[in-house]
Amino acid sequence: MVSGMSCRASEGFPLQFRRLYEYIVLACGFPYAVEPKTRVFVEFSIRRCSNFQPGLVNNTSKPDHDLHESQSSMAVETQLEYPSLGSSLRLDSKPQTPSIRQFPSNASIVLIGSRGAGKRTLGFIGATHLGRRLITEDHYFQETTGISRGEFLRKYGNNEFYRRNVEILKQMLEQHRSGCIIECGMGSLSNQAQRALREYSKTNPVIYVTRASHRIRSLLRLSEEEAARLEAADLSHRSCSNLEYYNLYDPSCDGTDTPPENGIGNVSSRLKNVKEDFSNFLDFLTGQGLIRNSLESPFSIAALPPECRSHTYALSLRLSSIPDLDLAELEAGADAVQLKIDIWSPHLQGIMAKQVANIRRKLGVPIIFHMEDYVFADSPMSVVDKEHAYFELLECGLRLGVEYIVVDLRFSSDRVAHLVRCSGPTKIIGHHLAQEENSWGWDDESWMIQYQRAKSLGCDMIRFVRATSKARDNDTAREFLAKINAIPGHLPVIAYNLGEHGRPSLISNQIFTPVTHPIMQATVSKAQVRQFLPTAAEAVQSLYQSRILDPLHFYHLGASVFYSLSPAMHTAAYRVCGMENDFQSLEVTSLGDIFRLCQDSNFGGAAITQPFKVEILSHVAAKSYHAKAIGAINTLLPLRMFPNNGPLDGSIQSLLRQANQRSRAGSIVAYYGDNTDFIGILTCLRRNISPRNVVQPSKTTAIVIGAGGMARAAVYALIQLGCRKIFMYNRTEAHAQDVASHFNSWAGGLTSDGKIVHVLRSIHEDWPAGYRLPTIIISCVPARSVANQAPANFEMPMQWLGSPTGGVVVELAYLPLDTPLLKQIRRVREETKPAWVIVDGLEVLPEQAIAQFELMTGRKAPKSRMRLEVMQNYHRYE
Numbered sequence: 001m002v003s004g005m006s007c008r009a010s011e012g013f014p015l016q017f018r019r020l021y022e023y024i025v026l027a028c029g030f031p032y033a034v035e036p037k038t039r040v041f042v043e044f045s046i047r048r049c050s051n052f053q054p055g056l057v058n059n060t061s062k063p064d065h066d067l068h069e070s071q072s073s074m075a076v077e078t079q080l081e082y083p084s085l086g087s088s089l090r091l092d093s094k095p096q097t098p099s100i101r102q103f104p105s106n107a108s109i110v111l112i113g114s115r116g117a118g119k120r121t122l123g124f125i126g127a128t129h130l131g132r133r134l135i136t137e138d139h140y141f142q143e144t145t146g147i148s149r150g151e152f153l154r155k156y157g158n159n160e161f162y163r164r165n166v167e168i169l170k171q172m173l174e175q176h177r178s179g180c181i182i183e184c185g186m187g188s189l190s191n192q193a194q195r196a197l198r199e200y201s202k203t204n205p206v207i208y209v210t211r212a213s214h215r216i217r218s219l220l221r222l223s224e225e226e227a228a229r230l231e232a233a234d235l236s237h238r239s240c241s242n243l244e245y246y247n248l249y250d251p252s253c254d255g256t257d258t259p260p261e262n263g264i265g266n267v268s269s270r271l272k273n274v275k276e277d278f279s280n281f282l283d284f285l286t287g288q289g290l291i292r293n294s295l296e297s298p299f300s301i302a303a304l305p306p307e308c309r310s311h312t313y314a315l316s317l318r319l320s321s322i323p324d325l326d327l328a329e330l331e332a333g334a335d336a337v338q339l340k341i342d343i344w345s346p347h348l349q350g351i352m353a354k355q356v357a358n359i360r361r362k363l364g365v366p367i368i369f370h371m372e373d374y375v376f377a378d379s380p381m382s383v384v385d386k387e388h389a390y391f392e393l394l395e396c397g398l399r400l401g402v403e404y405i406v407v408d409l410r411f412s413s414d415r416v417a418h419l420v421r422c423s424g425p426t427k428i429i430g431h432h433l434a435q436e437e438n439s440w441g442w443d444d445e446s447w448m449i450q451y452q453r454a455k456s457l458g459c460d461m462i463r464f465v466r467a468t469s470k471a472r473d474n475d476t477a478r479e480f481l482a483k484i485n486a487i488p489g490h491l492p493v494i495a496y497n498l499g500e501h502g503r504p505s506l507i508s509n510q511i512f513t514p515v516t517h518p519i520m521q522a523t524v525s526k527a528q529v530r531q532f533l534p535t536a537a538e539a540v541q542s543l544y545q546s547r548i549l550d551p552l553h554f555y556h557l558g559a560s561v562f563y564s565l566s567p568a569m570h571t572a573a574y575r576v577c578g579m580e581n582d583f584q585s586l587e588v589t590s591l592g593d594i595f596r597l598c599q600d601s602n603f604g605g606a607a608i609t610q611p612f613k614v615e616i617l618s619h620v621a622a623k624s625y626h627a628k629a630i631g632a633i634n635t636l637l638p639l640r641m642f643p644n645n646g647p648l649d650g651s652i653q654s655l656l657r658q659a660n661q662r663s664r665a666g667s668i669v670a671y672y673g674d675n676t677d678f679i680g681i682l683t684c685l686r687r688n689i690s691p692r693n694v695v696q697p698s699k700t701t702a703i704v705i706g707a708g709g710m711a712r713a714a715v716y717a718l719i720q721l722g723c724r725k726i727f728m729y730n731r732t733e734a735h736a737q738d739v740a741s742h743f744n745s746w747a748g749g750l751t752s753d754g755k756i757v758h759v760l761r762s763i764h765e766d767w768p769a770g771y772r773l774p775t776i777i778i779s780c781v782p783a784r785s786v787a788n789q790a791p792a793n794f795e796m797p798m799q800w801l802g803s804p805t806g807g808v809v810v811e812l813a814y815l816p817l818d819t820p821l822l823k824q825i826r827r828v829r830e831e832t833k834p835a836w837v838i839v840d841g842l843e844v845l846p847e848q849a850i851a852q853f854e855l856m857t858g859r860k861a862p863k864s865r866m867r868l869e870v871m872q873n874y875h876r877y878e
């Protein structure tokens with residue numbers, strides 16, 4: 001059975017992978033080699049996935065620190081007001097000229113904003129993430145004039161400085177239209193410069209970077225008056241930008257933050273959260289994330305937008321309730337957050353920017369931006385002015401780069417169509433609400449007319465909501481949904497009834513069902529939470545009760561699995577998400593054992609561990625791009641034969657269809673393999689590599705200890721990171737040679753000598769001449785005896801540890817946690833004080849499990865819960 005499928009699936013793959021390889025190599029993973037010939041591919045856009053039938057990816061293009069503060073100080077700072085407004089509603093800065101926000105994916109990205117906002121740090125993070133050149137205005141000025149700005153000003157005076165500054169800014173923008181991140185300095189404050197930036201924003205993203213004013217003030221040591229002046233001047237940046245990014249305080253850099261203007265070398269070595277936040281923002285902006293994921297790993301939840309997945313939930317969150325909540329506690333089960341703007345303040349733009357950043361940081365899910373119209377209810381403004389104010393605030397949402405914006409279809413068609421035209425990568429959800437109980441039922445033609453109207457206006461999705469007190473309206477709502485879903489090429493539709501009686505329709509609705517959270521029910525005042533909403537876990541439980549989902553069995557399989565923390569992490573995550581699955585570790589001695597266990601029709605997936613990670617690869621019918629490149633899998637998933645599900649031929653489409661059915665039992669016809677070990681390693685490397693040791697392909701060297709499945713994943717993570725000089729040491733040299741030749745034939749083309757992995761024969765030899773000492777060390781050998789093999793007890797030769805800038809050491813073993821290598825690094829750190837950052841096995845383990853849970857279930861993992869589970873259970877083994 002397996003081999004039959006294997007043959008068909010593998011026939012389908014090579015071409016996909018060849019194209020994919022080119023795409024990845026040239027456009028994404030290996031960013032230093034972007035070639036013009038990749039343009040067409042890279043610009044391919046799947047944002048309008050409107051008529052998605054699972055399996056059909058539509059590629060039509062379009063017609064800081066504050067988080068850490070106590071909740072009380074946040075409440076003061078957000079200055080929320082309810083709309084008791086006597087006068088007209090005015091925001092604290094002028095409305096911007098709406099931007100169309102359609103950019104070529106390689107268009108240079110400009111960062112503007114006040115001094116101290118963090119532009120240079122973000123520029124640096126962005127350039128590293130996207131593999132682009134970082135151009136800073138100061139440096140460019142000096143390169144062009146031969147002297148610094150300060151010197152220029154002293155030598156030539158104000159007027160000449162001003163003239164030259166604008167001239168140089170224009171030249172800098174013009175000469176770098178693509179492939180760069182451009183950081184603008186103070187030059188962007190002059191009128192002429194802002195005119196030039198406004199013009200540039202028609203073709204390129206111009207991001208206005210903001211930060212809490214008290215942070216800027218203390219960072220730059222400004223007086224109150226100076227700070228107020230700087231802030232007022234800074235607001236003018238809104239008018240010449242088309243996007244806005246709030247640089248939230250990152251507690252991971254506490255005590256080490258220095259003004260970024262002092263240069264990259266002084267920037268905190270950590271900034272873990274900022275790196276993640278800004279990289280995600282850029283992925284959304286450039287559209288890289290979705291394309292890459294659907295091609296590379298079709299079972300990853302990032303491979304399909306939530307509206308194309310089955311049963312997704314949107315946590316309903318009011319802006320006014322955020323100060324009373326610890327957002328991190330709301331993690332669990334929701335695929336998106338619906339942020340309802342329910343309050344007014346002249347500073348609303350800033351408040352929204354901060355809270356959007358806050359949600360992204362704490363919950364990491366897409367945001368659906370919804371403006372409540374009652375915000376304007378008490379205002380004496382005319383109807384026309386209210387409409388204007390409403391769309392102005394939606395424009396603010398677009399500027400913040402939220403993933404979805406809800407627009408009320410009561411407003412004029414011109415306005416809605418204009419919003420659609422300006423929406424760039426943001427998707428527009430047309431919203432039709434029937435608030436009156438006595439309004440027409442779901443079978444009335446008016447709903448269909450609204451549907452057609454939203455479609456013709458270019459909305460990406462449509463949402464119908466109806467107040468009801470009649471239980472039978474749930475059946476008609478379901479019928480209405482079925483009617484639309486039967487239209488070929490239909491838009492994704494959300495439809496449910498409001499109120500106590502509407503709950504069944506919330507359960508049967510498929511996309512972005514609004515949900516609440518137990519914490520919100522307990523914390524926030526009754527008026528702030530819609531009591532009739534289920535929690536995401538309750539909604540999922542109902543799917544099990546109504547047999548829409550099936551309880552499945554998951555395993556952790558390997559030769560020595562007694563110690564594993566995987567069952568604790570996965571089981572806790574099932575409970576939090578309302579799933580009825582189970583997960584257990586089982587010791588197996590052969591691949592035969594594995595496939596015997598995994599043929600049960602209720603088998604959901606397995607974490608595969610040593611010694612089977614490499615061996616099992618040739619026994620799966622389909623594998624992710626990563627698993628193939630690594631040559632090992634750690635995640636095994638079933639492929640089932642479902643009726644009406646199209647051919648199971650190994651194509652990306654058929655795998656996406658399978659992914660959308662993964663919580664259903666059914667007879668298994670073959671298996672799919674993926675690898676999340678490299679994700680765990682890559683995530684931890686990205687977090688912990690200091691800017692001083694940032695990967696430079698021509699210079700950085702890394703060493704991987706071991707030559708098993710985990711060592712392969714480590715090499716792959718390093719290649720993804722841009723590392724081109726990877727050394728490998730293993731007790732049995734021949735195994736290391738195998739791994740090296742695998743990667744040299746796969747990716748050797750990325751180096752001039754065709755070699756990306758070099759084998760070190762002995763730890764008694766000096767570090768190879770002509771190569772820098774390693775700044776990345778990854779140990780992938782067991783710290784205890786496995787299958788009668790003695791523990792590796794590996795320590796680095798002291799001469800190999802001589803990197804003057806230190807580096808990062810990743811230890812994958814976690815039993816025992818304090819391995820000989822980590823003990824050695826601690827000793828070295830104490831004695832000679834180079835900046836070695838230690839990442840232990842307990843930091844990597846949950847990261848690979850989080851990705852694995854998402855592959856296995858198709859639901860967003862409760863990350864902090866899984867990380868906590870590791871910490872709480874680890875002591876069992878100490």
Ligand SMILES: O=C1C[C@@](O)(C(=O)O)C[C@@H](O)[C@@H]1O
Pocket residue numbers: 556564565566607608609610634677710848852
């Ligand atoms: O190697 C590992 C560690 C692991 O086996 C564990 O729980 O220990 C789980 C696997 O998914 C992973 O690839």
